[in-house]
Amino acid sequence: MTLVPPPLDLADPAVVADPYPAFAAARAQAPVQWSEEMGLWLAFTHAESNAVLRDRRLGRIWSDKEPAQRFESFNLIHRNAILEMEPPTHTRLRRLISAAFARGHVERLRPWVQELADSLVDGLVERSAGQTPVDVLSGMAEELPVAVIAELLGVPAADRPLLRPWSNAIVKMYEYGRTTETEDDAERAAAEFVAYLRGLAAERRTAPGEDLLSHLVTVRDSDGDKLTEDELVTTCILLLNAGHEATVNVSGNGLLALLENPDQLQRLREDPALLPTAIEELMRYDSPLQLFERTATEDVAIGxxxxxxxxxxxxxxxxxNRDPQVFTDPDTLDVGRTDNPHITFGAGVHFCIGAPLARVELQASFGALLGRTSSLELGAPAVRRPEFVIRGLADLPVVLTAR
Incomplete structure (x- = not known):
């Protein structure tokens, strides 16, 4: 019997630490391959991944985790999530959420986001003083997106420290090889988060403000339809979990990539106008989300x-995002790359609804890091988190010198 090696061995720590050589080796064999370990097909090329994201015969079909009683709150927040729905339900929910977003929330926050990013970087610079390594992840990358989403939703300042631990626990359920403890922590966090948001939504119904949560509570479409309470709670949790996890990990992965490519860091310093293209390149170069599943609703030929x-x-x-058929020198970081059809935000009907907000946050963060320092240097080896699906760092020690 010939044993065929798996196309992607998630038991190999080297693959989790740096999956890109394994991706390239698998891509050279076939665009789509079966993983016995994971129990699904894997698309390794840009064309096939893009097709997976766009083909309407491949849907997001949520199945409750079993036993249902054990995962009651986790199942609730996914059963009602726009990310886990297909048209026409998805169309209805996205229309309502987009109507609330359309009230100018992202642009309203832009100056506030930049001010916060500047303040966080100033704090890092003061603690580092060009000598002491400080963790940019905990000192800025984790702080900013949580603060922004909390401000967007109108979460009181005193409650904001609750949000990231809840999100961290919930998203660990998306990894392979989970432990019972991980699952229990995720359900506990989901239950606490749901209860908190039900209370906050009740307050907004009696005393609405100008925040997104108030608008989600009151938004109606032309037919008078509105979000159910479960949909409202789920939407807020999704905004935090999907929104801040991606931004934190692009910030960490992206800054590490710049520190490991000092020529590109210097190029960006010398030409700040490159910042928008640089942000897109950092998202392409080391994607914060590595895997997105879909289920065939009928037989589908692909790859x-x-x-x-x-x-x-x-x-x-x-x-x-590293396919050489689409990207010139895909393993090279190029902050000036203009031909960059990356799929980091997804594609098709599930394209990330929070993409504009993420771009505002990332441009503010990297703009502050470059504009308020004269040098950035890696202070010690960065520690990468051991998860594959959501790719990020555990810490990123950097020495910062004031401009």
Whole structure:
């Protein structure tokens, strides 16, 4: 019997630490391959990953985690999530959420986000003083997006420290090889988060403000439809979990990439106008979300194979973003890259609704890091988190010198 090696071995710490060589090796074999370990097809190319994201026969079909009683709150926040729905339910929910977002919330926050980013970087510079390594993740990358989403939703300042621990616990359920403790922590966090948001939504119903939560409570479409309370709670949790996790990890992964490519860091310092393209390149170069699953609602031919009805196929976003058929010198960081159709934010009907907010946060963060320092240097080796699906760092020690 010939043993065929898995196309992606998540038991290999080297793959988790740096999956890109494994992606390249698998891509050279076939665009789509079966993973026995994961029980699904994996798309390794940009074309096939893009097709997985866009093909309406490949849907996000939520199935409650079993036993349902054990995962009551976790299931509730996913059963009602726009990310886990398909049209027409998805269309209705996205229309309502977009109507609330359309009230100018992102632009309203732009000056406040920049002011916060400047303040956080100034604090890092003061503690580092050009000599002492400080953790940019805990000191800025984790602080800013949570603060922004809390401000967006109108979460009181005293309650904001609750948000990130809840989110951290919940998103660990998306990894493979979870422990019972991880699952219990996720359910506990989901229950606490749901209870908190129900209380906050009740307050907004009696005393609405100008925050997004107030608008989500009151928004109605032309037919008079509105969000149910479960949909409202789920939308707020999704905004935090998906929004801040991606921004934190682009900040960490991206800054590390710049520190490891000092020529590109210097290029960006010398030409700040490159910042928007640099942000897109950092998202492409080391994707914060590596895998996005979909389920076939009928037999679908893709990449030379047939995904049978009921089978799952995953777009490997990081692999697609390093496909040499689409990106020139894909393993090279190029902050001036203009031809950059990366799929970090997804594609099709599930394209990230929070993408504009993420770009505002990232441009503010990197703008502050570059504009308020004269030098940035890695103070010690960065420690990467051991998860594959959500790719990020545990810490990032940097020495910062004031401008």
């Amino acid at each position: 030379g194979i047939t995904v049978e009805r009921g089978q799952k196929i995953a777009a490997l976003l990081g692999a697609g």
